Amino acid sequence: MLLRLIKFFRGYVEVALWGYAPERFLNLCSNHDILIWDLRQQKDMYYFKISVQGFRCLKPLLKKSGTRVHIGRKNGIPFFFYRYRRRKILFASIFLCMAVLYTLSRFIWKININGNDSVTDDSMLKFLEEKNSSYGTHISGIDCTKLEEEIRSCFESIIWTSVKREGTTLTIDVQENLVVAASQAADQLPETLKNQKEQGYDLLALHNGTIESIFVRKGTPMVKQGDHVKKGDVLVAGVLPIYNDSQEVSAYQYCTADADIQLKTELSYKDSFPKKHEQRIYSGRTQNRYGISIGDSYFQAPWKKPGYQQYSVMDTRKQLHLFDSFYLPIYFVKREYEEYKVTQGEYTLPEAKAQAEENLREFLENLTQKGVLILEKHVMIKAGKNKYTASGKITALEHTFRYAVSTGHSLETDEGDAGKESE
Numbered sequence: 001m002l003l004r005l006i007k008f009f010r011g012y013v014e015v016a017l018w019g020y021a022p023e024r025f026l027n028l029c030s031n032h033d034i035l036i037w038d039l040r041q042q043k044d045m046y047y048f049k050i051s052v053q054g055f056r057c058l059k060p061l062l063k064k065s066g067t068r069v070h071i072g073r074k075n076g077i078p079f080f081f082y083r084y085r086r087r088k089i090l091f092a093s094i095f096l097c098m099a100v101l102y103t104l105s106r107f108i109w110k111i112n113i114n115g116n117d118s119v120t121d122d123s124m125l126k127f128l129e130e131k132n133s134s135y136g137t138h139i140s141g142i143d144c145t146k147l148e149e150e151i152r153s154c155f156e157s158i159i160w161t162s163v164k165r166e167g168t169t170l171t172i173d174v175q176e177n178l179v180v181a182a183s184q185a186a187d188q189l190p191e192t193l194k195n196q197k198e199q200g201y202d203l204l205a206l207h208n209g210t211i212e213s214i215f216v217r218k219g220t221p222m223v224k225q226g227d228h229v230k231k232g233d234v235l236v237a238g239v240l241p242i243y244n245d246s247q248e249v250s251a252y253q254y255c256t257a258d259a260d261i262q263l264k265t266e267l268s269y270k271d272s273f274p275k276k277h278e279q280r281i282y283s284g285r286t287q288n289r290y291g292i293s294i295g296d297s298y299f300q301a302p303w304k305k306p307g308y309q310q311y312s313v314m315d316t317r318k319q320l321h322l323f324d325s326f327y328l329p330i331y332f333v334k335r336e337y338e339e340y341k342v343t344q345g346e347y348t349l350p351e352a353k354a355q356a357e358e359n360l361r362e363f364l365e366n367l368t369q370k371g372v373l374i375l376e377k378h379v380m381i382k383a384g385k386n387k388y389t390a391s392g393k394i395t396a397l398e399h400t401f402r403y404a405v406s407t408g409h410s411l412e413t414d415e416g417d418a419g420k421e422s423e
Contacts, residue, residue: 007051007076008075008076008077009076009077010051010052010053010076010077010078011051011052011074011075011076011077011078011079012049012050012051012052012075012076013049013050013052013055013071013072013073013074013075014047014048014049014071014072014073014074014075015047015048015049015050015055015069015070015071015072016045016046016047016069016070016072017045017046017047017048017067017068017069018044018045018046018067018068019062019065019066019067019068020065020066020067021065021066021067022046022065022067024064024065025061025062025064025065025067026039026046028061028064028065029054029058029061032057032061034050034054034057034058034061035050035051035054036048036049036050036054037049037050047072052076052078055071101322101328104168104328104329105167105168105326106138106139106140107136107137107138107139107168107329108133108134108135108136108137108139108142108165108168108169108170109135109136109168109169109319109327109328109329110168110169110170110319110321110325110327111125111128111134111135111169111170111171111172112169112170112171112172113125113172113174114171114172114173114174115173115174115175115176116158116174116176117176118157118176119155119157119158119174119176123155124151124172127151127154127155131147131150133147133170135329136329139165139168142165142170144163144164144165145163147163148161148162148163151163151172151174155174157176157177158174158175158176158177159175159176159177160174160175161173161174161175162174166325167323167325167326167327168325168326168327168328169325169326169327200219200237200238200239200254200255200256200257200405200406201238201255201256201257201403201404201405201406202219202234202235202236202237202238202257202403202404202405202406203219203234203235203236203238203257203259203261203401203402203403204232204233204234204235204401204402204403204404205229205230205231205232205233205235205263205401206231206263206398206400206401206402207231207263207265207267207398208228208229208230208231208265208266209228209229209263209264209265209266209398210226210227210228210229210263210264210265211223211224211225211226211227211228211229211235211261211262211263211264212225212262212263212264212397213225213260213261213262214235214236214259214260214261214262215259215260215261216236216257216258216259217258217259217260218255218256218257218258218259219236219237219238219239219240219255219256219257219258219259220236220237220239220240220241220257221235221236221237221259222234222235222236222237223235229263234404235259235261235401236257236258236259236261237257237406238254238255238256238257238406239252239253239254239255239406240252240253240254240255241253254406256403257403260399261399261401262397262398262399263397263398263399263401264375264395264396264397265395265396265397265398266393266394266395266396267367267393267394267395267396268391268393268394269360269363269377269379269390269391269392269393269394270389270390270391271356271359271360271363271389271390271391272387272388272389272390273347273352273355273356273359273387273388274386274387274388275346275347275352275383275386275387275388276344276345276346276386277344277345277346277347278342278343278344278345279342279343279344279345280312280340280341280342281340281341281342281343282338282339282340283339283340283341284339285308285338285339286336286337286338286339287306287308287336287337288334288335288336288337289301289302289305289334289335289336289337290332290333290334290335291332291333291335292330292331292332292333293317293330293331293333294329294330294331295329298333300333300335305337306337306339308337308339310339310340310341310342311337311338311339311340312337312338312340313335313336313337314335314336314338315333315334315335315336316333316334316335316336317331317332317333317334318331318332319331320332347388349383352381352383352388353381355388356379356381356388356390359390360377360379360390364377364394367394367396370398370400371398371399371400372396372397372398372400373396373397373398374394374395374396375395375396375397376394376395377392377393377394377395378392378393378394379391379392379393379394380392
């Protein structure tokens with residue numbers, strides 16, 4: 001492929017050869033290192049391709065071999081420019097297009113993020129915008145090594161990252177620590193407490209429940225496995241007692257408590273929605289429009305929208321790229337308009353159950369994203385006069401807690417708890 005491009009840019013001609021000794025001519029070309037290719041014979045005629053420079057060297061060889069040549073076709077950039085040398089607007093357009101392509105090639109127009117789970121694409125893209133490394137960023141302003149370090153320092157769940165740039169594409173590969181990712185949302189120290197460095201920070205329970213497991217990395221545990229706790233109880237104190245030689249508490253050292261705690265709890269769930277609701281009845285009539293999106297601008301043909309009173313719109317976008325890694329900020333858009341009518345409907349009992357299950361599923365998904373493990377769920381749906389109500393209890397295993405400034409020096413711990421204290 002590369003050799004063909006080189007031949008095209010340098011120019012070549014397709015030649016027909018005939019005469020007294022064409023075989024001798026071909027041998028002379030070989031002896032004089034004149035390259036010919038695509039050689040074929042039809043009766044007494046030979047056809048081949050040769051570069052412009054090589055063709056200029058054929059005159060003495062033709063004379064020696066008693067042969068003649070005829071140029072059948074001229075190919076390549078030099079002949080193209082010569083053929084259209086009077087069309088100045090065409091050449092100006094070509095050079096302008098090349099200048100635009102070169103300018104666009106100096107910016108990032110495609111970002112691939114691979115390996116992320118707890119860190120969403122939106123979070124990563126927002127981070128890249130803050131670091132001036134997002135879409136439309138000049139490639140000279142992107143330091144891949146520095147960006148790798150900043151990603152690891154910003155996202156605690158990411159333990160390895162690789163950032164590379166190819167053409168106008170920025171590819172970010174990450175690997176997450178699943179344990180850290182699961183508890184990352186829970187153990188973030190609030191911004192309002194970060195400046196209070198002279199005090200300790202306790203871990204407090206968010207709900208009533210039973211301690212399933214507790215592993216303290218820093219601080220003094222106030223509960224143990226199997227204990228029942230209430231909302232707001234201190235689970236791990238942000239205070240470390242310092243013992244003297246007599247094993248008596250002589251002082252206290254404040255710290256930010258850090259621990260992995262699993263709390264079995266029951267969460268109340270309640271949801272309601274009206275019996276009557278608006279529903280869309282699609283007629284099956286659709287119309288397609290095609291357009292081009294350049295940046296924030298969208299151009300559609302034909303310009304008129306469909307004559308539907310009410311319709312939904314779905315876009316299918318495909319980004320223009322010249323090579324695998326050379327993307328441009330130009331999108332081909334297929335926009336589909338589908339007609340519908342809005343009517344007033346009323347949920348039947350099966351439909352209401354399906355809607356309630358869908359709402360419950362979304363609620364449980366939100367809990368799961370926060371690191372809550374669902375153990376059991378008992379939810380009932382009841383039909384009222386104008387609405388359906390779903391309510392019940394959800395048994396879950398959570399490791400969420402909140403920080404609070406340590407309340408004081410005294411620690412209500414048993415003597416056996418001293419061995420659990422850790423730095």
